[in-house]
Amino acid sequence: MSETAALAGSGLHKRFLVKETGQTVPAVTDVSLEIPAGTLTALVGPDGAGKTTLLRMMAGLMKADEGRLEVLGIDVAADPQAVQDRISYMPQRFGLYEDLSVQENLDLYADLHGVTQEARKERYRRLLHMTNLARFTSRPAGKLSGGMKQKLGLACTLVRSPELLLLDEPTVGVDPLSRVELWDIILQMIHDERLTVLVTTAYLDEAERCARVFVLHEGRLLTSGTPADxxxxxxxxxxxxxxxxxxxxxxxxxxxxxxxxxxxxxxxxxxxxxxxxxxxxxxxxxxxxxxxxxxxxxxxxxxxxxxxxxxxxxxxEVETIAPADAEAEDTHRPATGIGDEIAIEVKDLVRTFGEFVAVDHVSFSVRRGEIFGLLGPNGAGKTTTFRVLCGLLPASSGFVHVAGVDLRHARAVARRNIGYVSQKFSLYGDLSVRENLEFFGSAYGLHGARLRDRIRTVVQQFDLGGRENSPSGQLPGGFKQRLAMAVGLLHQPDILFLDEPTSGTDPLKRRAFWRRITALSQVGTTIVITTHFMEEAEYCDRIVIQDAGKLLALGTPQEVRRQAGGEDSKLSMEQAFIGIVARARQREDATHVETAG
Missing domain, CATH: 3.30.70 (Alpha-Beta Plaits)
Known part of the structure; x- marks a missing residue:
C-alpha cells in the first residue's frame, strides 16, 4: 500500500454458500485496487457485480476468503474495529429509526460514535444547514420524504468526522433535485475536510464526477481509470x-x-x-x-x-435486449399501438390525509396502449396518485375511471384488469419463484393448464429458468425485479402499473426492461410508470410532473422541454424537470411572502 493510499486491496476473493444447492457462488474474484487519500472514487457495474460485497469487506463487516485488504494502513481482516473507528459507512438501506425524530436520530448516532457534547453543537449546525433539515428536527424520520430520509442518513453517517466515507448507492430512489442536494453535501465535505469518498452508483453521470472509476462485472474488475479513459x-x-x-x-x-x-x-x-x-x-x-x-x-x-x-x-448475452418478448407475451393480441380509447380518466382528483393535501385537484387521461409517466420530487404526491389509480387507496374526492370502471364503486373489479409492480419487493420471500407465480396466478383466476402455460411463458420471457425453486427473498435485486414483473403480467392485464421498477438497476438492465415495455405497448397494453431516472421519461408518450400535490406540466417529453426552456430548447429531461419544479417553488414561496406581508 502506497503512503498516499487510503485503501488498497490485492487478489481479493469472496464466495457465498447457496443453501438450497450446497454450492458456493463467487461474489468477488481476484480484485485488486488502490484508492488515493482525499479523492472521490466510484465503483460501477451491473446488478450482482460485487460492489456491495467489496464495500462491506472494506468496512470490516465481512472477511475476504483470499487476498489482502488494507484500509487507512490497517489490515482490516486482522483489526476490523480499528478501521470502523476511523471510517463511516452508509449502506443502501441506512438504519434510521422511523419513530424517532430527526434530532433524536442524530443524537443516537452521535452517542454510538462517542461524539462529545462540545463537538456536536457545531457538527449538528453544519449538517442540518447542508441537508436543509434544520426546520424538521422534531419531525419523525418515518414521516420524511425519500430524499429527506437519504439526507438524514448521510447526516447521521457524518455525525463524526471520518477519514474515509463509504457510500453504497446513496441516491437510489431519490428525485433529481434531491440527487443534486446530496452530491452538493458530498462534494462540500470532500473540499472542506479532505475526505476520501468511495461511492457505488447506478447513475453513470454521478460517476463522471469522480477522479477514478472502477468497473466491475460478475465479481471481476473489467477496467479502471479516469472517466475520460x-x-x-x-x-x-x-x-x-x-x-x-x-x-x-x-x-x-x-x-x-x-x-x-x-x-x-x-x-x-x-x-x-x-x-x-x-x-x-x-x-x-x-x-x-x-x-x-x-x-x-x-x-x-x-x-x-x-x-x-x-x-x-x-x-x-442476448437476454439483455430480447426482441422476442412481444411474441412471447401476447401472441393472441394484434399489434395495435396507441388507440383512441381512454383507458384511465382522472378529473379533479383530491386525496387528503387528515389536514394534509397529498393530491390537489389533478386531472389527466391515458389512452389505451400509451406509456404514461408520473414524475415528481419525493413527496410530490405522484405515488399517492399512482396508488389511487391502482385501487390501493380511495380518492377523497374527484372522478377516477380505470379500465372502464369507476373506482369509487368497484375497485376490486378494476384490479382484475390491471397488473402492479411496486417499488419495493412485495412478493413472499419465503416462497420459491414457482410458488409465488402459482399463488398469484390462482389469485388472478388462472388454473390448471392455463396457469402452467402462463408460468412457463413468463419464466422464459423474464429469464427465470433455473431459479424456479429458489426462495424469492434470496434472489439478487435484478432477479427480484424480473420476478415482480413476471407476476404483474401473469394474467395479461390491460393496464400495467410500475412504481419505480428500475430504481437501483444498472443501464444494461434498464435497456432490457424498456425493451419489454416497448413490446407490451405495441400490442396495446397501457403502461403507467413512476420513475426518478429522467432519461426514462423519454420512453413515455406523455408525462405528468407533480409537486406539492399539484400538476405542474402535462404533455409529450418535447412539449415539457419546451415549457421549461422555450421553443428551441435543447434541455435534457432532467434539466427540464428541475427547471419546472424550481420555478413552481419560487412562485409558491413568493405567494407565501406576499400573503404573510
Missing amino acids: IQAQANHLCFIAIPPADQPPRILQARLLDEVESIIDAVPQAGAVRFIRRADADKQRLDALLDGIEVFPAEARLEDGFMVLLRKWHDA
Whole structure:
C-alpha cells in the first residue's frame, strides 16, 4: 500500500454458500485496487457485480476468503474495529429509526460514535444547514420524504468526522433535485475536510464526477481509470438518429437494439435516439436499418464507454435486449399501438390525509396502449396518485375511471384488469419463484393448464429458468425485479402499473426492461410508470410532473422541454424537470411572502 493510499486491496476473493444447492457462488474474484487519500472514487457495474460485497469487506463487516485488504494502513481482516473507528459507512438501506425524530436520530448516532457534547453543537449546525433539515428536527424520520430520509442518513453517517466515507448507492430512489442536494453535501465535505469518498452508483453521470472509476462485472474488475479513459472506449462510435416526427423514439430504439450484430446500445434522448455502433458494423446493413433517417455523430460519454465494455465482456448475452418478448407475451393480441380509447380518466382528483393535501385537484387521461409517466420530487404526491389509480387507496374526492370502471364503486373489479409492480419487493420471500407465480396466478383466476402455460411463458420471457425453486427473498435485486414483473403480467392485464421498477438497476438492465415495455405497448397494453431516472421519461408518450400535490406540466417529453426552456430548447429531461419544479417553488414561496406581508 502506497503512503498516499487510503485503501488498497490485492487478489481479493469472496464466495457465498447457496443453501438450497450446497454450492458456493463467487461474489468477488481476484480484485485488486488502490484508492488515493482525499479523492472521490466510484465503483460501477451491473446488478450482482460485487460492489456491495467489496464495500462491506472494506468496512470490516465481512472477511475476504483470499487476498489482502488494507484500509487507512490497517489490515482490516486482522483489526476490523480499528478501521470502523476511523471510517463511516452508509449502506443502501441506512438504519434510521422511523419513530424517532430527526434530532433524536442524530443524537443516537452521535452517542454510538462517542461524539462529545462540545463537538456536536457545531457538527449538528453544519449538517442540518447542508441537508436543509434544520426546520424538521422534531419531525419523525418515518414521516420524511425519500430524499429527506437519504439526507438524514448521510447526516447521521457524518455525525463524526471520518477519514474515509463509504457510500453504497446513496441516491437510489431519490428525485433529481434531491440527487443534486446530496452530491452538493458530498462534494462540500470532500473540499472542506479532505475526505476520501468511495461511492457505488447506478447513475453513470454521478460517476463522471469522480477522479477514478472502477468497473466491475460478475465479481471481476473489467477496467479502471479516469472517466475520460473509460469514455474513450466509445470514441467515434456514438451517433444521434432523428426518427420520423410521428414515431416515438422508443420504436427506432427497439429496432436498433434488436440489430445486435451492428448495434451495441441505443437510448431515446431529447426526441431523438442516441446509439453506439459496433466498430466492425457492416455499413450497408446499418444504412438499410436506418432507412434514410438523419444521423449525426455524437461525443462519447462515460455511460457509452461502460456499455461498450459490458458488451465486450458478455457479447453473447442476448437476454439483455430480447426482441422476442412481444411474441412471447401476447401472441393472441394484434399489434395495435396507441388507440383512441381512454383507458384511465382522472378529473379533479383530491386525496387528503387528515389536514394534509397529498393530491390537489389533478386531472389527466391515458389512452389505451400509451406509456404514461408520473414524475415528481419525493413527496410530490405522484405515488399517492399512482396508488389511487391502482385501487390501493380511495380518492377523497374527484372522478377516477380505470379500465372502464369507476373506482369509487368497484375497485376490486378494476384490479382484475390491471397488473402492479411496486417499488419495493412485495412478493413472499419465503416462497420459491414457482410458488409465488402459482399463488398469484390462482389469485388472478388462472388454473390448471392455463396457469402452467402462463408460468412457463413468463419464466422464459423474464429469464427465470433455473431459479424456479429458489426462495424469492434470496434472489439478487435484478432477479427480484424480473420476478415482480413476471407476476404483474401473469394474467395479461390491460393496464400495467410500475412504481419505480428500475430504481437501483444498472443501464444494461434498464435497456432490457424498456425493451419489454416497448413490446407490451405495441400490442396495446397501457403502461403507467413512476420513475426518478429522467432519461426514462423519454420512453413515455406523455408525462405528468407533480409537486406539492399539484400538476405542474402535462404533455409529450418535447412539449415539457419546451415549457421549461422555450421553443428551441435543447434541455435534457432532467434539466427540464428541475427547471419546472424550481420555478413552481419560487412562485409558491413568493405567494407565501406576499400573503404573510
